[in-house]
Structure formats: structure tokens, C-alpha cells
Amino acid sequence: MTLKHHSQHTSRLPMKNKAISALSLLAVLGGQAGAQEVDLEPETLVVEERISEGEHVYVMDMGISGPSSIMVLNADDLSLEGNIGAGNFSQMLMSPDRSSVYTSSVFMSRYTYGDVEAVVTEWDSQALTAKREIIVSNKLAQTLSQRGALNLSSDGGYLVVQNATPATSVSIVDLTENKELVEIPTPGCWTAYPALDDMAFSTLCGDGTVVKYTYAADGSFGDPARSDKIFDPDANPVFGNAVRVGGNLVYVSYAGALLVVDDSADTPTLVKTIEFAEEGWAPSGYNLMGYHEPSQTLFITMHSNPFDGSHKLPAEEIWAINMESETVTGRSEANGEGNITVSGGDVPAVFGVDHLGGVRRYDVTLGDTVSLAKAAESEGVVFFATILSTDY
Amino acid sequence: MTRIIDKLLERLDKSVETNIRSSARQHGRRSFLARTGSALFGAAVLSPVLPFDRRAHASEGGGAEDPCSYWRHCAIDGFLCDQSGGSLTTCPPGSSVSAVSWVGTCSNPDDGKEYLISYNDCCGKPFIPTATFCNNNKGERPGYRMSLYNDVNWCTANTDKGYHCTVSIVVGTAE
Numbered sequence: 001m002t003l004k005h006h007s008q009h010t011s012r013l014p015m016k017n018k019a020i021s022a023l024s025l026l027a028v029l030g031g032q033a034g035a036q037e038v039d040l041e042p043e044t045l046v047v048e049e050r051i052s053e054g055e056h057v058y059v060m061d062m063g064i065s066g067p068s069s070i071m072v073l074n075a076d077d078l079s080l081e082g083n084i085g086a087g088n089f090s091q092m093l094m095s096p097d098r099s100s101v102y103t104s105s106v107f108m109s110r111y112t113y114g115d116v117e118a119v120v121t122e123w124d125s126q127a128l129t130a131k132r133e134i135i136v137s138n139k140l141a142q143t144l145s146q147r148g149a150l151n152l153s154s155d156g157g158y159l160v161v162q163n164a165t166p167a168t169s170v171s172i173v174d175l176t177e178n179k180e181l182v183e184i185p186t187p188g189c190w191t192a193y194p195a196l197d198d199m200a201f202s203t204l205c206g207d208g209t210v211v212k213y214t215y216a217a218d219g220s221f222g223d224p225a226r227s228d229k230i231f232d233p234d235a236n237p238v239f240g241n242a243v244r245v246g247g248n249l250v251y252v253s254y255a256g257a258l259l260v261v262d263d264s265a266d267t268p269t270l271v272k273t274i275e276f277a278e279e280g281w282a283p284s285g286y287n288l289m290g291y292h293e294p295s296q297t298l299f300i301t302m303h304s305n306p307f308d309g310s311h312k313l314p315a316e317e318i319w320a321i322n323m324e325s326e327t328v329t330g331r332s333e334a335n336g337e338g339n340i341t342v343s344g345g346d347v348p349a350v351f352g353v354d355h356l357g358g359v360r361r362y363d364v365t366l367g368d369t370v371s372l373a374k375a376a377e378s379e380g381v382v383f384f385a386t387i388l389s390t391d392y
Numbered sequence: 393m394t395r396i397i398d399k400l401l402e403r404l405d406k407s408v409e410t411n412i413r414s415s416a417r418q419h420g421r422r423s424f425l426a427r428t429g430s431a432l433f434g435a436a437v438l439s440p441v442l443p444f445d446r447r448a449h450a451s452e453g454g455g456a457e458d459p460c461s462y463w464r465h466c467a468i469d470g471f472l473c474d475q476s477g478g479s480l481t482t483c484p485p486g487s488s489v490s491a492v493s494w495v496g497t498c499s500n501p502d503d504g505k506e507y508l509i510s511y512n513d514c515c516g517k518p519f520i521p522t523a524t525f526c527n528n529n530k531g532e533r534p535g536y537r538m539s540l541y542n543d544v545n546w547c548t549a550n551t552d553k554g555y556h557c558t559v560s561i562v563v564g565t566a567e
Contacts, residue, residue, distance in 0.1 A: 064545070064555050065518040088554075089545060112554025113516045142545035142553070143535070165549060166492055166538050190535030206536040233537055240534040286543075309466070309530035355527075 050126045051081040055343070055392040057351045058084075058101060058125075059359055060092050060145045061382030065112055068105055068145075071381055072128065075349065075390060078359055078378040082128045086121060089142040091150035093159075094125065094389040101125045101389075104150050104161055106140055120159060120173055125391055136180045137171050139163035145386035147287055148191025148240045153199060160192045160201045170201065172215050182219040186211070191240045193249055195263055202249060202263045204240060208233050210249075210261055210268040230259060230270040239283065239311070243291040243298065245323050252289060252300065254311045256282045258321070274326045276319075282306035284313045287387050290342030290350065295366050296323045299350055301337055314338055314354055318362070320370035330370030335360055335377075343390045349375070351390065357382040460526035462560075464509050467496030468526045469542035470558030473514055475523035480559065483514030487556050490515055491549040494542050497531055497566045506566035511542065512559050516552030523557060 055075035062068050068090035072082045086092075087105030094101055101123040109115045118140035122131040141149055141164035149162040159173040163183065170192045174181040186192070189203040189211055200214040208229040215221040231238045231253060238251045238259060248271060251259040256277020262269050277283070285301040292299070301315035314336035322329045337352030337360065350362040350372055358379040362372035459465075459472060477484030490513040498509050533540040547553045 106553075108554055112518050112556070113552035116553055141535075142548050144543040146543075164535065164538070164544055166544060166546075168535065168538065188536060188538075190538070190541075204534065204536050206533075206538075233533060237533050237537075240536075309528060309532065311532070312527065312529050 048082070051128065055390065056081065057341070057359070057361070057388060057390050058092065058094065059353055059382055059388045060090065060386045061357070062090060062145050062384040062386045063088050064384065068103070069382070070101065070103070073359065073378065073381070075343070075351070075361065075392070076376065078361060078376045078381075080378075080381075084123050084128050087119060089145075091145050091162075092387050092389065093150045093152060094391065095152065096156070098391040099125055100131065102150060102152070102159065104136065104140055104159075106138065106142055120161065132178065134173055134175075134178050134180070136161060136173055137163060137183055139165050139169065139171075139183070141168075144286060146191070146240055147387065148193060148204075148242065151192060151194050151201070153194045154196050155199075158194075158199070160194050162190070162192055170203070170213070172219075174217075181217075182215060182221060184213050184215065184221050186213065186224075191242070193242055193244075193263070196244075196247055197264055200263075202261070202268050204238060204251070206233055210263070212263060212266070212268050225267040227261070227268040227270065230261065237311075239288065241287050241289055243289050245291055245296075245298065250289075250291075250298070250323075252283050254282060255306075256302075258298075274321075276321055276326075276328055277302070278328075280304055280306075281317075282310065284311050285315060285338040285340070286312065287339040287341070288315075290340050291323075292342050292344075292348040292364075294346055295348070295370075297321065297329070297348075297366070297370055298323055299340060299342055301334060301340055301352070302331075312338065315352070318350065318352070318372055320364075320372075322370075329368065330372070332362070332372035335374070339386060339388055341388045341390055344392050349390075351388055353382065353385040353388055355385060356380065357385050359388075459524050460528060463500055464498050464507070464560040464562060465526050466498035466528050466530040467494070467509065467532055467540075467542060468511055468528050468558055468560055469532075470511075470513065470555070471519045471523040471525050473523075473557040473559045476514075476520040476557040478514060478557065478559065481561055483512075483559065484517070484557065486517065487514040488516050488547075488550055488552055490546040492546055493561075494546065495539055495563075496560075507562050508564045508566050510561040510563045511546075512561060513546040514556045514559065515547035515550045516554050517556040518554065519556060526558075 057073050057075050059071045068086045070084040086103040087107040090103045090105035104120045107117045116138045118136045118138045120134040141162045151160045161171040163169040169185045171183050172181040189205040192201040194201045202212045208231045210227045212225045236253045236255045238253050242249045242251045249261045258274040260271040262271050284303040288301045290299045298321045302317045303313045315334035317331050318334045320330035336354035340352040343349045353359050359381045361376040363375040365371045493510045493512040496509045535541045
């Protein structure tokens with residue numbers, strides 16, 4: 001009471017100090033009193049050293065007016081175990097050995113205005129602490145978290161980072177030297193998926209081609225190698241999301257065809273097109289595909305009654321496509337997911353997040369017919385749901 | 393004055409169009425997805441409301457029940473500025489107009505004509521959580537057609553790059 005009265009005439013800081021002092025005194029007195037009555041073991045405040053052993057799913061809550069937060073959930077029951085904090089419009093990439101999570105994001109010095117600093121951060125995927133930061137070009141694309149915007153070279157030595165001012169380019173970040181190596185202009189093109197066998201990446205372009213760019217450790221880069229026109233950006237565009245299937249890149253069109261692209265040679269080539277969508281159905285979502293290598297099964301989010309503009313609608317079903325037989329092997333009920341990821345293991349789990357931030361785990365039954373069954377769900381996990389990944 | 397005109401026009405439009413189909417839906421503020429565009433560099437800065445074809449406004453539009461179904465929002469992706477302190481055609485006080493924008497082609501149900509719409513972001517302030525978030529994608533394309541892409545922050549070319557809200561500006565006819 002006295003404190004309250006006094007605070008009306010003093011600054012906020014003295015008020016705070018006095019309050020802390022009073023609370024401290026109460027705590028001491030309380031502790032002594034308690035010690036007289038019970039043998040109380042004082043509690044010790046510690047920080048959890050890491051998330052639990054086992055399997056987890058990482059769900060990006062992309063910040064547009066402040067930090068992005070990667071929510072780390074137990075993969076079995078989707079309970080929250082911690083989070084990772086990056087800057088605005090963060091991208092996310094799980095390292096191949098699952099030990100690190102990479103983010104690329106921007107920090108505005110006054111949160112919503114002021115100078116921008118773009119940062120690539122490597123995080124310990126289990127301790128959820130930062131291992132290192134690399135300052136990169138502030139041209140870094142402030143874009144929805146997507147798999148084509150942040151990738152690792154096949155040898156693990158470089159990050160391939162999408163820029164947009166909105167003029168597009170790609171930055172190569174040297175992870176040995178901890179610095180940006182070179183910025184490669186990629187006008188009219190979007191996303192960058194590293195090649196498997198050389199220092200190169202391929203990007204989708206607005207003229208319906210795929211263009212491959214090579215670079216070298218000294219920062220030099222070659223002329224773009226452009227494929228034939230493989231899709232029609234006007235009549236049947238292709239999503240930016242691609243997955244690796246065998247040695248090829250697989251894209252998907254708005255209308256529901258898989259475009260299998262060989263990017264191993266100097267110039268990318270279209271290997272084949274797999275028409276899989278039945279009449280009245282089409283793909284939709286953002287990070288809408290995931291691939292399970294052991295079973296050669298590609299999973300994709302789908303919606304019915306497609307129309308111009310429906311390509312981001314929440315999923316009604318998740319389809320399974322066997323990439324060897326090139327047939328749809330399963331159609332399972334979805335719950336509005338717009339982004340999915342597929343775990344490893346002999347039998348995968350599919351995780352998805354809907355536009356209201358609800359996360360679900362689907363257990364998969366493999367065989368001639370593939371089916372998904374909802375095994376766990378947690379609503380409202382994130383605010384701006386985008387990309388997700390697993391550590392197994 | 394502009395706001396008064398906008399309110400009047402909005403009232404004229406009150407019957408809400410329906411041809412944006414059911415997907416022109418309001419995903420609510422949790423959805424997300426940004427904005428894009430590049431073609432109209434500076435267009436909105438030079439002529440925030442013009443060219444001003446009144447027929448473009450004298451249609452069914454908006455409506456409190458589903459503001460996202462207003463016909464010119466057919467490719468919008470963002471928080472509505474008219475619920476953030478601005479109006480259909482103005483940015484809220486103290487913000488700045490995005491120097492670049494993405495474009496859409498929307499059909500006015502009143503005259504059946506196609507209009508070019510510039511989706512400009514207003515920049516430099518936090519978004520308003522209570523504002524409606526609309527996510528429509530007619531004609532939207534990935535970033536390889538950047539001027540049609542609505543999943544990037546179109547405040548990125550501004551001095552103040554924070555995303556605040558989005559307006560739908562009629563800039564011409566598509567015919």
C-alpha cells in the first residue's frame with residue numbers, strides 16, 4: 001500500500017526496484033518461516049539443455065511484423081517442446097544429418113521500419129540454440145517460407161539463397177568462410193534447387209524454362225543454361241515447390257501433372273510428364289509435396305472443382321503417387337492443410353499444417369494401396385503457417 | 393475527401409459481387425500470404441486513385457459480411473487497409489505506399505468488364521490483427537512472374553519495409 005502510494009510520486013524505475021526489494025524481503029521471510037515448519041528443498045532454476053530424445057516436427061510461424069518462430073513439436077503427440085526465433089519472413093531448412101536448422105530472415109532495426117539486416121543462422125536442432133550467424137545481402141527475398149528459397153549444396157559447403165528486390169537473384173553463401181560468396185542475377189526466375197553432382201542450381205523461369213547456373217569456389221559463375229520450354233506459365237503454370245525423386249527434380253503444375261526434370265547435365269531437360277490428377281481435382285497449397293524415398297511415394301495436397309485462383313485452397317485430400325508405377329495409389333481425407341512434410345523411416349508419417357495453424361500427424365499404411373490416418377492433431381499452433389520439416 | 397468519396401462509392405457497391413466464386417474467401421487473419429507485384433513501379437505513388445473509371449466502382453462490391461468478396465479483391469493477399477485506418481484507396485496515416493505492386497485482372501460484375509487492379513501494400517507499421525485478411529488468387533503466379541506474385545513483401549523496395557496492409561487500386565481496363 002505504501003509502495004503504491006509512493007509510486008505515484010516517483011519514477012517507474014525506483015518503483016520497480018522497491019517492489020523487487022519488498023518481494024525479496026518477503027521471499028526471505030517466507031523462506032525462513034517455511035524452513036521452521038517443513039524441511040523445504042529450495043528449487044533451482046535451470047534451462048532445459050535440449051528437446052527430448054526422439055522424433056520431432058518443426059513448424060514455421062512466419063513473422064511479418066516481427067520475429068518468426070519455429071515451433072518444435074514432439075512428433076508422436078505434437079506437444080510443444082520449444083521454439084527457435086528468427087527474423088521477419090524467415091525461411092527454414094533442415095540439414096541432411098538433422099543436426100542443424102538453417103534460417104534466412106531479415107531484421108528491421110525499428111521492427112517495422114529502419115535499416116534492414118539479412119541474416120542466415122544455423123541453429124542446433126536439438127538444443128535450439130544458435131551455432132553461428134552469417135550476414136548476407138539485404139536483398140534477401142522477403143517471401144513466404146518455401147523450399148525453393150533456401151537450400152544446401154550437395155557437398156554441404158554452400159547455401160543457395162533466393163533474393164528479391166523484387167528483381168530476382170541468388171546468393172551463394174560459403175559455409176566454410178562464413179560469408180556470402182557471390183550474388184548471381186537470375187532475372188525472371190524463381191526458386192533455386194542445387195544440383196546433386198556439381199556446384200550449380202536450377203531455377204524456374206517465366207518463359208516456361210528451367211535454367212541452370214553453375215558457380216565456383218572463387219566466386220565466378222557461368223552463363224545460364226536454359227532448357228527448352230517445358231511448361232506454359234499462362235495456361236498451366238508450375239508451382240515453385242519441387243522435390244527430389246531419384247536424381248531428378250519433380251515439379252507439379254496447377255492442373256495436376258508432374259514434370260520430371262533431369263538437371264544433371266549442363267542443360268536441364270524434361271524427362272517426362274506424369275498426368276495424375278483425375279477430372280475435377282487439382283493440387284493446391286504452398287509447400288504442397290513431400291517424397292518418401294524407400295517406398296517411392298510422393299504425397300501431395302489436393303482440392304476438388306478447381307478454377308482460376310484455387311491453387312492455394314486448403315486441401316481436401318492428400319494423394320499418394322507411386323513414382324515407379326506413376327499411378328495414384330491412395331487418396332486420403334485431409335483437414336485443410338496447405339503445407340506438408342514427409343518423415344524418413346521405412347514407413348513414413350505425413351505432417352501438415354492448415355491455414356489456421358492446426359498441425360496434424362497422419363500415419364501411413366504402405367502397400368498396393370497407400371492410406372493416411374490422422375494420428376494426432378494440435379490446433380492453433382502457429383499464426384502464419386508456412387513450411388514444416390522433421391528431424392527424422 | 394478521398395475517404396468520403398470512397399465511402400460513397402463503397403456504399404454504391406454494397407451488394408457484393410459473387411463472381412469471384414467461393415474461393416474469394418476470407419481466410420481470416422491467420423492465413424497469410426503476402427503480396428507481390430512489380431510491374432507498376434511507382435504507379436500508385438504517382439496516381440493513387442487514377443485512372444479513375446467510375447464504372448469500376450459503381451458495381452456490386454464489398455459488403456460487411458464478406459469484404460474479401462468485393463470484386464476488385466480477386467487477387468488480393470493481405471490485411472484490408474480500409475479496416476486498418478485507411479480506405480479502399482488510401483493507406484492509413486503515417487504509412488507509406490509500396491513503390492512496387494502486383495497486379496490482378498478482375499471482372500466487375502456491374503458492367504462485365506475486366507479491370508487491371510494494382511495491389512499496393514502500405515508500409516512501415518505493424519499489421520492490424522483485427523483487420524480482415526483476404527487471400528484470393530485469380531491469375532496469381534509464382535515468383536517467375538513476379539508482377540503476378542502475391543507471396544512476397546511488396547514493401548521490400550521501400551525505405552520502410554514493414555508490411556502494414558493492402559489496397560486494391562483500379563488502374564485501367566484490361567480490354
